[in-house]
Amino acid sequence: MFSFPSKRVSIYGCMEAGLLECLTAFSMSFPRPAFVTSPFPFKFHRPTLPKRLLDLGAAVAFDTRLSPSTETAMPRPLPPEIIDHVVNQLYDDSATLKTCCLVSKSWIRRTRKHLFANVSFDGLSSGVKYWVDAFPDLTNSPAHHTRTLSIRHPPLFGSFDTILTFCNVERLEVIARSFLVEAALTPLRGLFPVLRSLYLSFDSLFDSEIFGFICSSPLLEDLAFAFRSNVQWVERWNVPPTSPRLSGSLDIGNASEGIRPITQRLLNLPNGIHFAKITVSWRSEEDVGSTVDLVSRCAETLQTLDIANLRSGPIPSPSIPNI
């Protein structure tokens, strides 16, 4: 409940909707509260505010002596920081954000920041085409607001110019299908300069394509893989001259064919691995050995090791080296 020091309130400036609600609540708290105001702001609200207050039994008086200067009496917008704060609270409420987006021109940018934070394209359903139809002028599209981009069933044919505008993507999720093996990731190399997190789910993909992409993302920290059988592991792999630092998390808990192949590739990266968190699943004795290798290599940085044991039978001893 509102707490006022006096039953008499003087009002200056613009009547914001929130203030109107406060005054209404205040008028309900007292038998006959008095509002004394300069006449200027009421010129704008005379049809609504006084009527609502008078309906509630409040006394409204207009005191010309209180009339403020024209400058202070002009309706003033809320400070942008306040509006930003309000809109930011709605980050996960897309319905409300869409409504807010229609308030005024100045609200468009701050609502789009959240509305387009996560974008998903499906290579099979012409998702990019819908985007281009909605935003024909790509330079003014909200793509630069996108932080998480999901691409299902790549490649997205003929969409290079569009994907290029998603320059601030920090997390990329690629869900690939086996019949598009060769061109799932290669066209995306170098398009996301601030990429920090990569999630790959695929049935079949060339490992050279995976690690070629990884090495083309200099700020990459987190890796997560979910793959089934038929990964095309190339025996002779040309190791790139540089690789990202990879200091975040590694999740290879959903590797149904085992973690060894991907572990071997990671261990061969020129700048090494420095993960703080590693998630693995053990399906064979080989996976235990691969975990040993990963832990050994990240001994300086590792904080969390998450192991799911999906195998049966004893494990070799000793297993994990000192953490």
Add this chain to the structure above:
Amino acid sequence: MFRCGGLCAEWISKTIHTVEPKNLHRLSLELPRHAMTEDPTWEAVHRREWLDLESLLVQFWASHSLRPKVIYTAGEEKGVKDDMATFLPELTRRGIIDLELI
């Protein structure tokens, strides 16, 4: 974090044995919800493994005040507590284990 796909606990003990105690700050076990005592292999095969693991965890508690956490992904609290008391009776009796239901 150790996620158990079955009743076997030996792999957890073996792994923990290789960890430098001073580097271990948190330890979590995620257990599947099942009536373990109804499993015919429980008493004969796995009880010893769990007692060994518990003994190790008690040592960690005594020497480094490390409070293990047990995570269940399903089940009601009472049934889960009964299960936990069977898996890790000493830790449960002493109240030095945390339970989390997710």
